[in-house]
Amino acid sequence: MTAGTQGPLSKVHLLPRDTTSLAHGLPAARPGTLFVRGANGGLSVSPDAGFEVVFGRAELDVHVCVGRDDPHVSRRHGRISHEGSGWVLHNLGRLAIRFPGSRLVLGGHWAELPVAYSPLFIIGPKREHLLEVRVAASAPAGPPGELCQVETPDPEAWDLSPVERLVLVSLAQRYLRQEPWPQPVTWAQVADDLGRLRPGEQWTPKRAAHIVTETRKRLSASVAGLLEEEIPPPLGNALNHNLITELLVTATLVPEDLLLLDGPG
Structure with a gap:
């Protein structure tokens, strides 16, 4: 992952490939921390890191790889940057990106990310490719920079074979x-x-x-x-x-x- 690294790396952390789905919750994190996860892992980025997350097909040129074996996915299909008070997704590719609720972000367009779990799908002609995104929720008032468990406990999942x-x-x-x-x-x-x-x-x-x-x-x-x-x-x-x-x-x-x-x- 070599695309455009910038900002203090102490505020950017790798998520290994075996990291569980972001739908299952988050570790303790600063409010507003961005988590991005693809099939081979991802990143967590503090909101003040000055770091732009790039995702796409070209594994060696992006931070989070998605759609590696699908030539319809752009090599650098999108980027996520902290702008103003929140994180913003920019679609740099030709294929649309679908948010939950069927909202589409077309190529060349952008959308603000909610403070929530957002499974995003790059919509190919034959396949759809998942990019998991989650922004840590706001914390109660407290000392600046204090880490807190920002998510409520997840519901207990059923055991399936x-x-x-x-x-x-x-x-x-x-x-x-x-x-x-x-x-x-x-x-x-x-x-x-x-x-x-x-x-x-x-x-x-x-x-x-x-x-x-x-x-x-x-x-x-x-x-x-x-x-x-x-x-x-x-x-x-x-x-x-x-x-x-x-x-x-x-x-x-x-x-x-x-x-x-x-x-x-």
């Missing part, structure tokens, strides 16, 4: 991509995704549906709305929608899980 997680990420991929009015994908698509990722196994729509049904039954002892008798007809996608919603609000599934659909590596 690796196979359950893979099936559910496929089923919930529209939700994880922050698409408007998302619905679960079809069982046929889930089976196709799993067959591509695990070609040595026999994946069918029926097998995928059975795994999700068993997960729903297991969680139903603690979560309402996961059993047929609890939902008035017509059922439609209500049961799976309720399951996905529970997994999202407990951060059991997070946008970075979409990387599982890309396979190993």
Whole structure:
């Protein structure tokens, strides 16, 4: 990562590749600290560091690599800088960047980042690429420069087996991509995704549906709305929608899980 380093590096820290999703919370940090994370790690930057974070496809020329194997992503697709009282995202590439809620930042445009967790997606013609961004919340009044635990405790996630997680990420991929009015994908698509990722196994729509049904039954002892008798007809996608919603609000599934659909590596 060599792109345009500037400012006191003591206020800029690397996030290693094995850093957990920013959706799961943050360590103690100064209010206004920026965290940016891609598939191979990222950075945290204090608001007074005078440091501009550059992201894009060219791993050796940016601070945070995203879309490394997709030529549609620009080599330097965007930058994030502290301007005025907050952080601002500038889209330097041709592909749009989607915020949560389907807001688009087009090439050549900019947008202020909220003091929150923001999964951003660079929208390619065949794939979307996740860039996780989170700005640490303001702290209560106290001594200047005091570090504090800026986030409230995260909800307790549900335990999922690796196979359950893979099936559910496929089923919930529209939700994880922050698409408007998302619905679960079809069982046929889930089976196709799993067959591509695990070609040595026999994946069918029926097998995928059975795994999700068993997960729903297991969680139903603690979560309402996961059993047929609890939902008035017509059922439609209500049961799976309720399951996905529970997994999202407990951060059991997070946008970075979409990387599982890309396979190993």
